[in-house]
Amino acid sequence: xxxxxxxxxxxxxxxxxxxxxxxxxxxxxxxxxxxxxxxxxxxxxxxxxxxxxxxxxxxxxxxxxxxxxxxxxxxxxxxxxxxxxxxxxxxxxxxxxxxxxxxxxxxxxxxxxxxxxxxxxxxxxxxxxxxxxxxxxxxxxxxxxxxxxxxxxxxxxxxxxxxxxxxxxxxxxxxxxxxxxxxxxxxxxxxxxxxxxxxxxxxxxxxxxxxxxxxxxxxxxxxxxxxxxxxxxxxxxxxxxxxxxxxxxxxxxxxxxxxxxxxxxxxxxxxxxxxxxxxxxxxxxxxxxxxxxxxxxxxxxxxxxxxxxxxxxxxxxxxxxxxxxxxxxxxxxxxxxxxxxxxxxxxxxxxxxxxxxxxxxxxxxxxxxxxxxxxxxxxxxxxxxxxxxxxxxxxxxxxxxxxxxxxxxxxxxxxxxxxxxxxxxxxxxxxxxxxxxxxxxxxxxxxxxxxxxxxxxxxxxxxxx
Numbered sequence: 001x002x003x004x005x006x007x008x009x010x011x012x013x014x015x016x017x018x019x020x021x022x023x024x025x026x027x028x029x030x031x032x033x034x035x036x037x038x039x040x041x042x043x044x045x046x047x048x049x050x051x052x053x054x055x056x057x058x059x060x061x062x063x064x065x066x067x068x069x070x071x072x073x074x075x076x077x078x079x080x081x082x083x084x085x086x087x088x089x090x091x092x093x094x095x096x097x098x099x100x101x102x103x104x105x106x107x108x109x110x111x112x113x114x115x116x117x118x119x120x121x122x123x124x125x126x127x128x129x130x131x132x133x134x135x136x137x138x139x140x141x142x143x144x145x146x147x148x149x150x151x152x153x154x155x156x157x158x159x160x161x162x163x164x165x166x167x168x169x170x171x172x173x174x175x176x177x178x179x180x181x182x183x184x185x186x187x188x189x190x191x192x193x194x195x196x197x198x199x200x201x202x203x204x205x206x207x208x209x210x211x212x213x214x215x216x217x218x219x220x221x222x223x224x225x226x227x228x229x230x231x232x233x234x235x236x237x238x239x240x241x242x243x244x245x246x247x248x249x250x251x252x253x254x255x256x257x258x259x260x261x262x263x264x265x266x267x268x269x270x271x272x273x274x275x276x277x278x279x280x281x282x283x284x285x286x287x288x289x290x291x292x293x294x295x296x297x298x299x300x301x302x303x304x305x306x307x308x309x310x311x312x313x314x315x316x317x318x319x320x321x322x323x324x325x326x327x328x329x330x331x332x333x334x335x336x337x338x339x340x341x342x343x344x345x346x347x348x349x350x351x352x353x354x355x356x357x358x359x360x361x362x363x364x365x366x367x368x369x370x371x372x373x374x375x376x377x378x379x380x381x382x383x384x385x386x387x388x389x390x391x392x393x394x395x396x397x398x399x400x401x402x403x404x405x406x407x408x409x410x411x412x413x414x415x416x417x418x419x420x421x422x423x424x425x426x427x428x429x430x431x432x433x434x435x436x437x438x439x440x441x442x443x444x445x446x447x448x449x450x451x452x453x454x455x456x457x458x459x460x461x462x463x464x465x
Contacts, residue, residue: 003027004423005065005216006416007049008409009153010034010224011089014048017412018062021420024413024430030058038092042075042083045149046156059216064208064423066219067157068227068415069150071173074128077145077198081160084142087149088128095131096122102130102192110260115185116175117256117266121325126175129192145198148174150221154209158218162210164200169226169275171202172268179268180256205270206421219422224411225250225277226270231414232405233432234275238377239368241361241394243283243384249364250277257371263326263364264371270418271427276371278364280326282319283357284384286334289321290353294346302389304350310396310447313343316458317356326364327465337458354389358397359455362448365398379432381405386435395440399448402440406433 002021007014011034018028032051035044053059076084088095099120103109109119120127125146133140147155151166171177176188182202189197203209203220210218222230229250234240239251250267257266257276269275291301320332336349369375378400384390385404394402413430421427440448459465 002423003062004416004419005059005062006227006412006414006419007065007067007153008224008227008412008415009045009049009067009069009149010411011070011091014045014052015409015412016052016058017409017416018058019413019416019420021063021423021428024417024428026413028058029409030055038089039086040089041086042149042152045153049153049157062216064217064219064419065157066415066419066422067150067154067221068224068411069148069153069170069221071148071170071223071225072123072125073149074125074132075147075149075152076132076139076143077147078142079144081145085136085139088131090123092128093122095127098130098134099124099127102126105191106188109262112175113258113260113266115188116178117172117180117258118175119260119262120175121262124173124175126188126192129189133193140193143197147200148223150223151200154218154221157212158210159213165203165209165220166200167205167220167222167270168202168268169270170221170223173223173265177202179266179274205272205418206425206427208422217419217423219419221415222270222418225267226275227411227414227418229275229414230270230417231410231412232379232381233430234379236372237374238379239365239375240379240381241365242382243357243361243380243390244382245283245285247280247283247357247361248277249361249368250275251368251372251375253372259367259371262328263367270414276368278326278367280360280364281322281324282360283382286319286321286353286357287384287387290350294350296346298387301350302387304347305354305389306392308345308347308351310443311450312348312352312355314338314340315343315348315352316454317349317352318458318462319353319356319360324360326360326367327459327463329463329465332463335462351389351393354393355397355451356455357384358390358394359451362398362452363455376400378402379405381410391436391438395438395444396447397451398440399445400440402438404435404438406435408433
């Protein structure tokens with residue numbers, strides 16, 4: 001059996017899976033925690049990786065590995081390749097005003113979308129570089145190179161025996177890489193920082209970029225969303241919906257998207273094509289909040305929701321408890337709308353909560369469809385997808401067939417799949433573990449149309465969208 005390993009270096013932890021290169025079956029795994037916060041020393045990621053792999057049996061017999069890492073984080077290096085300061089992570093929002101300044105300075109959001117497929121927001125690396133130039137000019141002057149979290153960890157795992165290397169998927173999240181032309185936009189780096197930076201080499205997705213000191217081949221790795229796409233087997237014409245703390249909706253495309261409002265990030269994927277993605281802020285925490293208000297457990301919330309009719313008898317839950325990113329409504333707040341003496345029941349409120357969270361992602365699918373064409377099926381994953389109510393209600397919100405995955409480390413498995421590709425020269429066809437399949441009936445499609453019409457009316461009336 002040929003073994004490959006995938007590393008998911010996420011915001012909260014590192015997770016490592018060792019897989020059979022032929023079948024994708026996970027044979028071993030390990031993990032360790034990362035420190036909390038939105039500003040973290042990159043050295044902590046290497047320490048966590050070393051902790052997770054401290055038992056030599058974990059990587060025993062592994063022939064190749066790849067790292068899937070949290071996107072956008074800014075890792076600053078001096079001329080000697082040493083860390084200048086702690087890394088700013090994707091969820092560090094202090095660069096929000098810097099993103100706005102950059103948009104204006106280049107000529108507006110359409111110019112950015114045309115240039116790199118995405119419009120800068122606080123999470124993206126180019127905005128963090130501008131923040132560094134503005135807030136810490138001494139550190140900016142010391143910074144000779146900027147790499148991404150997965151680039152840095154791959155380099156360290158290889159004992160710095162090769163130059164820092166990235167892939168086009170993760171590079172596309174910086175907002176200074178043109179994934180259609182496959183080249184950096186150094187003029188945008190200059191705009192943000194004021195001086196030239198060394199940037200990591202962009203490797204082919206199936207390339208071996210180096211080896212570990214023990215001889216394990218290292219593949220280029222990629223960003224976490226791109227690795228997740230590999231692990232979930234996303235294809236053109238389908239959309240992956242992940243419902244966790246936040247939510248994402250993405251699909252595969254043969255062309256890069258250039259959506260000018262910033263709703264769709266025009267990312268590249270990890271195979272040489274593209275991964276347009278929509279992100280929402282409000283996911284499973286809405287379900288937790290409603291369960292607490294109703295005084296029930298999450299299982300009881302699920303049972304209540306399934307006892308109500310599709311559409312919740314007109315009760316509408318607007319899930320913007322923490323503002324929203326898609327549509328861009330940072331100051332919005334959640335609402336319960338359409339309550340009457342007849343419909344104000346725990347069951348309707350429970351179901352409306354789930355419908356509202358899923359509809360916000362269905363809205364994202366509609367935007368993706370406008371950019372990429374027909375989407376005819378949904379793959380549902382993430383922690384909230386393990387709720388029976390979420391699984392069963394999804395078809396009446398999306399109006400499409402829904403496949404629900406089992407809980408598995410899709411990012412780490414996707415990274416391992418890339419490692420197998422680099423090792424063997426062929427991208428293996430690994431099965432996705434499926435928990436259940438749900439066909440959309442004619443009644444589901446009618447319910448989806450009614451729910452969509454109602455929520456769009458609410459957006460127009462209450463938020464001007």
